[in-house]
Amino acid sequence: MAAQLAAKQPTLFPLCLIFQVLQHLELVSVALGLLINLVSGEPANSRQLASMQAESSSRQGAAADDSCSLVSLLCSVMTAVGELLQQAADDEGMSDAAAARAPSRRTSSAAGSGLEDDNSAGEASIVEAYCAMLLGFLVRDCQDVAQCVPKMLEGQSLQPIVEAVQRCLNFYISTGAITEHTRNTLEELLQQLSRCG
Amino acid sequence: MERLKHNLRQYGALTRLGRLVAEAAEDVASAARQLRPLLLVLENATFTCQANGQTLVQLQVAAPRSGISSSSQEDQQQAFPVLLVQVANQLMSAGDQEDCQQALHVCLSVLMNLSHQNPGGAVGIAAAGGMQAGSAVIGQLLGPARHSRQELCKQVRILHVWSGAEIYSTA
Numbered sequence: 001m002a003a004q005l006a007a008k009q010p011t012l013f014p015l016c017l018i019f020q021v022l023q024h025l026e027l028v029s030v031a032l033g034l035l036i037n038l039v040s041g042e043p044a045n046s047r048q049l050a051s052m053q054a055e056s057s058s059r060q061g062a063a064a065d066d067s068c069s070l071v072s073l074l075c076s077v078m079t080a081v082g083e084l085l086q087q088a089a090d091d092e093g094m095s096d097a098a099a100a101r102a103p104s105r106r107t108s109s110a111a112g113s114g115l116e117d118d119n120s121a122g123e124a125s126i127v128e129a130y131c132a133m134l135l136g137f138l139v140r141d142c143q144d145v146a147q148c149v150p151k152m153l154e155g156q157s158l159q160p161i162v163e164a165v166q167r168c169l170n171f172y173i174s175t176g177a178i179t180e181h182t183r184n185t186l187e188e189l190l191q192q193l194s195r196c197g
Numbered sequence: 198m199e200r201l202k203h204n205l206r207q208y209g210a211l212t213r214l215g216r217l218v219a220e221a222a223e224d225v226a227s228a229a230r231q232l233r234p235l236l237l238v239l240e241n242a243t244f245t246c247q248a249n250g251q252t253l254v255q256l257q258v259a260a261p262r263s264g265i266s267s268s269s270q271e272d273q274q275q276a277f278p279v280l281l282v283q284v285a286n287q288l289m290s291a292g293d294q295e296d297c298q299q300a301l302h303v304c305l306s307v308l309m310n311l312s313h314q315n316p317g318g319a320v321g322i323a324a325a326g327g328m329q330a331g332s333a334v335i336g337q338l339l340g341p342a343r344h345s346r347q348e349l350c351k352q353v354r355i356l357h358v359w360s361g362a363e364i365y366s367t368a
Contacts, residue, residue, distance in 0.1 A: 003234050021339065027301065028339065032331075034308050036322050042320065049328050070332050070335065070336070
C-alpha cells in the first residue's frame with residue numbers, strides 16, 4: 001500500500017530528500033561548506049565542480065541510473081528545504097517569513113536530532129543557505145549553469161538563490177558572526193547574481 | 198583560546214598531531230575511533246586561525262604505505278591536505294559505521310578550515326580531489342538511489358508526520 005501511495009503522490013520524494021537532509025544535517029553542511037570554500041575564490045574549480053555528477057553509492061537493487069548532476073541535486077535540495085521552511089513559518093503563523101527562515105547557529109548537539117527536534121527547520125536553513133551560496137558561485141563562473149539553474153528553481157529565476165544568500169548574509173551580520181572578507185565576497189556575489197538576472 | 202592555538206603551533210603540537218593522523222591513516226577504517234579526537238583538535242586549532250591553517254597546509258607527512266612495494270626504503274612524503282582527502286575517501290568507503298561517519302564529519306571540517314580564506318589550501322585540496330570527495334558525500338547521502346521505492350517504503354512510516362495521513366508500513 002505504501003508503494004502505491006508513493007506512486008500516486010510524487011510529492012513524497014521531496015519529503016524523502018528532506019528526511020535525508022535532516023538525518024545527515026551536519027555532514028551535508030560541512031561538505032557544502034568545503035565546496036563553497038573551494039569554488040568561491042577559484043573560478044576554475046567552479047567550472048570543474050559544475051560538470052561533476054553526484055554519484056550515489058552503488059547498492060544491490062538500486063536503479064541503473066544512480067547519478068545526477070550535482071547542480072540539479074543542489075537545486076532539488078534547496079527547493080525541498082525552502083518548502084519545509086516556508087511550511088514551518090506558516091505553521092508558526094509568523095507574519096515575517098524571513099525571520100522564521102533565518103539560519104540558526106549549528107551546534108554539535110544537533111547532529112541526527114531527527115524530525116522531533118523543534119530546531120530541525122532552523123538547522124535545515126543552513127543547508128538551504130549553503131546550497132544557495134554554492135549554486136550562486138557556480139552560476140557566477142559558468143555560463144551553462146547560469147542558463148540551466150533558473151529552470152530548476154521556483155519562479156524560473158535566480159531569485160530563490162539571491163533571497164537565500166541575502167537572508168544568510170543579513171543573519172550573520174546581525175549576529176556579528178562573519179569576517180569582513182566573507183561579507184565582501186557574499187555582497188559581490190549578490191551584485192553579480194543580480195546582473196545575471 | 199587564541200593563546201592555546203598559538204602555543205599548539207609554536208611548540209610543535211600541531212605538527213605532531215598531523216603526523217599522528219598520518220600514522221592512523223595506514224588503516225583508516227580500523228582507526229576511525231582514534232582519528233576522530235586527533236581531527237577534533239586540529240579542527241578547533243584551525244578554526245579562524247590562518248596561521249595554524251597555513252602550517253597544516255604546508256606540512257609534509259608520510260604517505261600511507263599500502264600500495265608501496267615492500268622494497269621501498271624511503272618514506273614517501275605528501276602534503277597534509279592530500280592525506281586528509283585520502284582519509285575522507287576511505288572513511289566514505291567504509292560505509293555507514295557511526296565511528297567512520299563521525300570521523301568523516303570532522304575530517305571534512307578540517308579541510309573546510311584549511312580552505313577558508315586560504316588560496317593555497319583551496320588549490321591544494323582541489324588538486325588532491327577535495328571537490329570530488331565533497332560532491333561524493335552529498336551524492337551518497339542525498340542522491341537519487343535514496344529515492345528508490347525500497348528506501349521510500351522504509352521511510353513512509355516516519356514520513357506520515359509530514360503528510361498528515363495514516364500510512365501503514367509494509368514492514
